[in-house]
Amino acid sequence: MEDLRTAPPPPICDADHVRGDAAGTAIVFYADFTCPRCALAHERLTQAGAHVAFRHMALRAKHERAVPVACAAEAAAAQGAFWPFADALYADQGRLDDPHLWQRARDLGLDVERFDTDRRDPLVAARVKRDTRAALAAGATTTPTLFAGKGPLSGVPHSDWLAQLGYDERVRIPKPR
Secondary structure (H helix, E strand, O other): OOOOOOOOOOOOOOOOOEEEOOOOEEEEEEEEEEEEHOOOOOOOHHHHHHEEEEEEEEOOOOOOHHHHHHHHHHHHOOOOOHHHHHHHHHHHOOOOOOHHHHHHHHHHOOOOHHHHHHHOHHHOOOOOOOOHHHHHHHHOOOOEEEOOOOEEOOOOOOOHHHHHHHOOOOOOOOOOO
């Protein structure tokens, strides 16, 4: 894993989905909802209470459902439920087909008809594509890729990396061998 203290991170903007302790070091998290390593990274960042800005890196070539699921997350975001929807997606990656997406929307109290219309909106697809292109331009080569302070970190964050960012008191994750 690379040291993140060599280049500035991509700036966080109003369009990003942000959560966590704003007093902590901001982490830009390029991820795909169909990626098991992204699910693990999501869990660790959430456990740490990290200040995270989520951006899509949905590559259809890696998984045929990557883009449709990313668009579904954006449709949930249009109703103020990006993070609960993202949490649900990462908690059950085996169920990413349309009926399961609709059920998640229902479970979160979303207007399912609006959700379905929004996820098919060309502007939503453009958002996902823009995020993915920005990820590649920033140097992301795999999912997950994280930026915090400097240069990209490809892979799942471990406790030493989180400790460098000031999140060591909240999570205890073994360092990979």
